[in-house]
Amino acid sequence: xxxxxxxxxxLLVAILPGMSGAVRLPPAAYHLEPVSGQTVPAASPLVLLSxxxxxxxxxxxxxxxxxxxxxxxxAAFQLSLRDDPLAGGMTLTYKGKxxxxxxxxxxxxxxxxxxxxxxxxxxxxxxxxxxxxxxxxxxxPVYDVRLDLRKPSRxxxxxxxxxPRVTVRQDLQAGMARVTVEASPRTASTVxxxxxxxxxxxxxxxxxxxVSAAGAPGLIDAIRAGDxxxxxxxxxxxxxxxxxxxxxxxxxxxxxxxxxxxxxxxxAAGTPPPAQPSQPAPPAAPQAPSDLLAAPSTPGVRTIxxxxxxxxxxxxxxxxxxxxxxxxxxxxxxxNLKAAIESRxxxxxxxxxxxxxxxxxxxxxxxxxxxxxxxxxSLHANASLKKEVTGAEVFYLSPDGYAQAxxxxxxxxxxxxxxxxxxxxxxxxxxxxxxxHLSQSAAFASILEEEMRKHVPMSATPVQQAxxxxxxxxxxxxxxxxxxxxxNPEQExxxxxxxxxxxxxxxxxxxxxxxxxxxxxxxSSQSPGPLSRPPALP
Amino acid sequence: xxxxxxxxxxxxxxxVAAIGVVLxxxxxxxxxxxxxxxPAQAAKETVATRKIRATLFYVSEDGRSxxxxxxxxxxxxxxxxxxxxxxxxxxGPVPAPLASALPAGTQLRGLYVTDRGEAxxxxxxxxxxxxxxxSLNELLTVYSVVDALTANLPAVHAVQLLVxxxxxxxxxxxxxxxxxxxxxTIVVSR
Numbered sequence: 062x063x064x065x066x067x068x069x070x071x072l073l074v075a076i077l078p079g080m081s082g083a084v085r086l087p088p089a090a091y092h093l094e095p096v097s098g099q100t101v102p103a104a105s106p107l108v109l110l111s112x113x114x115x116x117x118x119x120x121x122x123x124x125x126x127x128x129x130x131x132x133x134x135x136a137a138f139q140l141s142l143r144d145d146p147l148a149g150g151m152t153l154t155y156k157g158k159x160x161x162x163x164x165x166x167x168x169x170x171x172x173x174x175x176x177x178x179x180x181x182x183x184x185x186x187x188x189x190x191x192x193x194x195x196x197x198x199x200x201x202p203v204y205d206v207r208l209d210l211r212k213p214s215r216x217x218x219x220x221x222x223x224x225p226r227v228t229v230r231q232d233l234q235a236g237m238a239r240v241t242v243e244a245s246p247r248t249a250s251t252v253x254x255x256x257x258x259x260x261x262x263x264x265x266x267x268x269x270x271x272v273s274a275a276g277a278p279g280l281i282d283a284i285r286a287g288d289x290x291x292x293x294x295x296x297x298x299x300x301x302x303x304x305x306x307x308x309x310x311x312x313x314x315x316x317x318x319x320x321x322x323x324x325x326x327x328x329a330a331g332t333p334p335p336a337q338p339s340q341p342a343p344p345a346a347p348q349a350p351s352d353l354l355a356a357p358s359t360p361g362v363r364t365i366x367x368x369x370x371x372x373x374x375x376x377x378x379x380x381x382x383x384x385x386x387x388x389x390x391x392x393x394x395x396x397n398l399k400a401a402i403e404s405r406x407x408x409x410x411x412x413x414x415x416x417x418x419x420x421x422x423x424x425x426x427x428x429x430x431x432x433x434x435x436x437x438x439s440l441h442a443n444a445s446l447k448k449e450v451t452g453a454e455v456f457y458l459s460p461d462g463y464a465q466a467x468x469x470x471x472x473x474x475x476x477x478x479x480x481x482x483x484x485x486x487x488x489x490x491x492x493x494x495x496x497x498h499l500s501q502s503a504a505f506a507s508i509l510e511e512e513m514r515k516h517v518p519m520s521a522t523p524v525q526q527a528x529x530x531x532x533x534x535x536x537x538x539x540x541x542x543x544x545x546x547x548x549n550p551e552q553e554x555x556x557x558x559x560x561x562x563x564x565x566x567x568x569x570x571x572x573x574x575x576x577x578x579x580x581x582x583x584x585s586s587q588s589p590g591p592l593s594r595p596p597a598l599p
Numbered sequence: 600x601x602x603x604x605x606x607x608x609x610x611x612x613x614x615v616a617a618i619g620v621v622l623x624x625x626x627x628x629x630x631x632x633x634x635x636x637x638p639a640q641a642a643k644e645t646v647a648t649r650k651i652r653a654t655l656f657y658v659s660e661d662g663r664s665x666x667x668x669x670x671x672x673x674x675x676x677x678x679x680x681x682x683x684x685x686x687x688x689x690x691g692p693v694p695a696p697l698a699s700a701l702p703a704g705t706q707l708r709g710l711y712v713t714d715r716g717e718a719x720x721x722x723x724x725x726x727x728x729x730x731x732x733x734s735l736n737e738l739l740t741v742y743s744v745v746d747a748l749t750a751n752l753p754a755v756h757a758v759q760l761l762v763x764x765x766x767x768x769x770x771x772x773x774x775x776x777x778x779x780x781x782x783x784t785i786v787v788s789r
């Protein structure tokens with residue numbers, strides 16, 4: 062790009078936010094806080110995986126957002142940086158293509174196109190920091206090798222490496238430990254024992270692995286991922302006697318390996334018994350008390366509230382030309398999702414309505430709050446003036462405009478307790494209940510988008526933020542899913558079919574599993590005890 | 600010679616008569632009724648025909664987003680009047696293939712701008728009753744009004760939609776309308 066057009070690009074980025082009708086995402090409310098003083102190093106660095114090897118880049122958390130230094134990116138991706146002291150901006154060049162940035166703006170000019178970033182660019186003296194999504198939003202379009210940013214696992218895959226996402230979780234069942242390893246996309250694997258380890262080895266270059274906390278004393282000492290890079294290693298404890306393994310294809314998109322570890326003295330070594338189920342056995346009665354007691358205490362996701370959108374005589378929601386009604390579709394998907402989660406994950410699932418009844422938007426969020434839900438999913442089907450419009454979208458709350466309420470958000474009140482004395486409780490205003498969960502809502506939205514993309518057509522803007530009323534008061538990670546367009550004749554037909562609904566349920570189910578594993582992993586690696594809570598925004 | 604002289608005399612008499620008519624008949628009309636009437640009429644005409652250029656927001660041809668479009672909008676005297684003219688233009692006819700994001704039949708009932716720059720825009724009940732539903736359409740409807748006012752009137756920084764003079768939760772079950780919304784470009788074409 063010539064110097065003149067460079068200057069123009071910078072100028073554009075500089076003046077755009079002030080222009081009327083400018084294309085820019087609203088700044089998040091917490092940007093109003095001064096950013097200095099909130100800068101903390103992230104728990105773990107960003108890992109770049111390429112055919113040449115592995116390399117790490119430091120992450121810094123600013124105002125709850127993971128940021129990466131431009132210098133580090135320049136070194137890792139062979140970019141040349143040029144400070145423009147006149148305009149106060151910065152330009153990055155890669156093979157003749159240019160990205161222009163301005164400090165404090167959540168916008169970048171990428172080869173002349175404007176791209177919104179989820180957080181503003183921060184200039185800290187000589188250092189420039191950009192949100193980690195910069196890699197996928199701004200860098201990937203100009204880079205000549207594929208860049209796959211996997212934000213939840215802080216991983217960037219360069220080129221065509223096979224790096225399946227792998228989640229590992231374990232349950233205690235009647236004296237034995239069951240390790241469930243799920244890989245997506247579906248990847249072939251072998252299970253072997255080598256000395257004191259059982260290895261699940263995948264046909265891959267590396268793993269994007271999430272391992273939930275260990276909880277089988279005596280049988281399993283530890284579970285390690287990535288050593289060697291394509292392997293999950295279960296380190297065996299002194300009580301270990303034998304193991305059995307089975308592989309199951311969950312669906313076209315993922316495969317599951319189940320390794321059961323049996324204590325010494327039990328007669329089950331070698332071949333799997335004939336009755337070995339092809340799926341993890343659903344508990345005979347959902348949430349059998351013994352199971353709950355034996356399960357390791359997981360402060361992650363235990364209760365999920367599913368909200369079938371609309372309902373009642375006055376609120377049918379969107380309508381298809383053939384007569385399909387949104388309130389019926391959402392209820393049907395919600396019921397199926399509830400059944401799937403309860404039988405296969407053993408979690409508590411509640412519906413905000415289980416009939417064609419009217420429930421106010423605030424009551425739906427309140428229902429989730431009162432039941433101490435750990436995740437809130439509002440299901441919807443969309444409508445457009447044009448029947449050609451298709452594609453699913455996942456929304457989480459956009460915080461703009463709630464800034465004022467945010468300032469007085471978390472106050473503490475002292476309440477008298479029974480028997481004398483007082484107890485301090487956190488008072489959270491309804492208008493900002495969702496604010497402290499935004500980053501987790503965003504994380505779940507992105508996971509859900511990835512899982513849905515495998516099965517259903519997505520819109521061009523698959524993850525968005527919007528001021529949706531039902532999300533405002535939810536005091537837990539919360540998203541609203543528009544599963545598709547009822548005004549599109551083909552999609553309307555699909556919505557009516559049990560097969561399509563089952564596909565949607567599978568995508569939602571997979572996203573919930575991944576989110577649960579991510580939460581449990583981060584909490585077990587960060588928190589000293591189950592009582593710790595995610596840090597509230599200042 | 601005498602003919603020439605007689606002709607000159609007739610001309611002179613005619614001239615005097617003409618001046619007399621002007622002074623006696625026309626001039627009083629000018630000064631009595633004519634003078635105040637004329638400028639008022641002219642002012643009325645300029646207010647009625649005076650236009651401003653404004654950026655309006657219409658549903659794109661593919662139905663997915665709002666497209667900003669420069670159009671002429673009637674001039675309004677003062678912030679509130681101008682705001683009304685802009686909202687009326689959003690409701691009014693739209694060049695194909697674009698479409699208004701406001702449901703057919705919707706009327707502007709009133710508009711009020713507070714000192715804090717919050718505009719309260721009161722629509723007739725068709726805004727809800729005739730709304731086609733779906734979060735996409737709802738976002739398009741809401742932000743066509745919010746963005747048109749905030750983009751063109753720097754004094755307006757937030758907009759709250761009312762229906763029949765009252766606050767509403769949402770138009771179609773999604774977008775939170777219980778507070779003024781600031782400009783957003785989530786549904787504007789990039």
